[in-house]
Amino acid sequence: MSEHEIKELIAAELTAVRSRSLAYTDADDELLVRQHSALMSPLVWDLAHVGNYEELWVLREAGGITPLRPEIDDLYDAFKHPRRDRPSLPILGPQEARRYISGVRGRVLDVLDKIDLDDPDPLRRNGFVFGLVIQHEHQHDETMLATLQLSGQPGLVAEGDLPPGRAGSASGAEEVFVPGGPFLMGTDLLPWAYDNERPAHRVDLPAYWIDRFPVSNGAYAAFIEAGGYDDPRWWSAEGRRWRENSGACAPLFWVRDGGTWWRTRFGRDEPVPMDEPVQHVCWYEADAYARWAGKRLPTEAEWEKACGWDPAADRARKYPWGDEDPGPGRANLGHRAARPAPLGAFPAGASAYGAEQMIGEVWEWTSSRFLPYPGFRSFPYPEYSEVFFGGDYRVLRGGSWAADPAAVRTTFRNWDHPIRRQIFSGFRCARPASPGDA
Template sequence: MTSDADTDRPLSAARYPDALRRRLAAELATARDRTQALTDAVDDAELMQQHSPLMSPLHWDVAHIANMEDFWLVRRATPGETASPGVREDIDHLYDAFTNPRSGRPELPLLDPVEARAYGATVRERALQILEEAGTDGRALLDDGFVFGMIAQHEQQHVETMLATHQLRQGPRALRADPPPTSSQARDLIGSEVFHPAGTFTMGTDAGGPDVYALDNERPAHRVEVAAFHLDAAPVTNAEFARFVDDGGYSRRELWSDAGWEHITGEGWSAPMTWENVDGAWYRTSFGEREAISGVADQPVLHVCFHEALAYATWAGKRLPTEVEWEYAARFDPTTGSTRRFPWGDDDPSPERANLDGRHLQPAPVGAYPDGASPLGVHQLIGDVWEWCDSGFEGYPGFAPFPYKEYSEVFFGGDFRMLRGSSFGVGAVNARTTFRNWDLPIRRQIFSGFRCARSAEHA
């Protein structure tokens, strides 16, 4: 959490406009409401349990969220100062995500749930007081309210992580939500492809652009040429993936990369996470409740890793899209030649366009959001499931870390694979076509799915 972006300089803050302050306060409140809903759903004893070595105990997330807000807002956003005292500077080392791997966090002398909640409440009170007086003052951190948006996004990212922890916990279901909308287009979309002609578009975004809370790895905007390709009109569904499984997909060596085969055989995987075969029929467990795959056949498949997605694509005679192809499909309008913010245009996400904010706690059937489709007819590029792309994680040309290197730069060049599009658990403030998520290719506790692509010359 060290800052290398702020320097001592004379400050003359111009307070944020009322509309911006209201929006920032609302984003912070929305994120906190989701945090409280997920943590209030279980008792304090369970908040301190570690449900998987891949995940933190939930009370660690609660205090880490507060510590991040303490570090960046309380200490660094005070008008007229470059830094001010924090609420709990003595615990920074306990809640540094970069230096404390998840598997070892239960062994740390952490705040208990009552203390963690109280810390979060105190920090939030201070942050809202600062927001009342904050404004653009010569520090990039405060331009357009960036730091407040960054903190809201950070909490929403941990909300999705906590949601994944709920998925891994044992015991009766603790979370409930309304079912997703139905679809009348699933039959037409499943298995169909959309041709994308070659073109040039603007990938990424800039500081001061329409998405002012875009993070450093989304910047800068740059022009990219894209060769023609075909892209599935919808994510791969449970029914489609079940056919791959039933065709021996997990036992056919020729479908897997060397790394993928080594991993699935070492782990003994034979189906997606939470799937089990009962008397010849497939079932999945969703937040503690077992349900037949046949009842959610048209939903995008969930909890598959990159290796599983790649093996399916090979089985289907296709490949995974690159990150460039995915963003091109999600943003480029070939009719006007313009690059849009979202598949549907420039307006923010709404419940009619995308499955976000955990409002349904599961993907919706493909085709359930026709108002969110791209100009060429690609559906559900935003929401429902993160989509694996066959690209590594690197900085864009001209990349500059902001506000700290540990958010993105230290991860460049590793074994990571990109995920695009947001899942049903993502907060709308994070849901952007430029947003870049990354994870190791073996990870599948995340809300990940995929769609396939095919090069046009193979048509």
């Protein structure tokens, strides 16, 4: 691809993500400035934050442009101000925030027009800085969707159509076999990959089985009905404490009415579709279900090998199906619809081992803690990854229905506290292979 074509692609991605951000904040000012949960920022904070991030990295760091609004840097520093405190800050109002991000974006496009993508500086080379801000804004758009879900306000989030699932897939009982042996984990090749995805390194795994599909609502409902939340056998000590303190007895936004489970989804009450992947469960719930099912959560290495490794070619794929960009027949991404697709809806998106819907649908919890790979080097700043290593964060993989293809790949690593349920999180299970399995 020529430099001109790369720049056209970057400009298109910048336009697409900004359209998405503006659509999610096309609401009354009162809703934008309100804090809907102490777990989340006001929507207007996220909106101005993405513009400030662009100003810092594209205009100042990569473009050498004099700061436009240096006086607001502190207000939009996510590390200085926890989410619960942000409503009390003198942040920009909705109209001023829109004017600010528009002014930044115009200058960003000027920098894009002039920048040399062959510059040896790693921030400029291959347009990394533009990939950085595009992915960052998409991630905040997904955060905005979680805020809109917590708001309980109907009519704010667009719906869409999804293909039907495959009959009989709702149990989530099917498994695929992954033979033992080494594979290449992480990447050195993808130009927009984050520092925590690097460097590529060989990992040798014993053989294992992993679920073909994410765990479904129907399978998870069976866990609840079997007394799974009340049986201490399935919960770790930390999980039992979380369960007692939270009072949780079902996924977030679920409620039982007679013999039917209902959920609230973006302000609408509806019966829980039993053939969709379960979402809005925390790590402790996923871990307890896996124990109840006689399995465990996969490690992130097991997840990545099952998702992206091509044993025939002895190389990693960018997506489960190959290196071709996601299309409508391969994955549920980019807010195609405001929910997961039924299990079995995307057989063309299967991995080399036959695992399906590993990209899109829900972020999938793994058993792994968020740690650096051997040889990790922080870039372009420690606060993206390095400061989170070594805590209680658990790794999530795959990307949800709300994640954009620009911010999704087989090597992408997400992480969060094990108590988090407002995110679009689910899981699949794994188990060790027995001698003679094939």
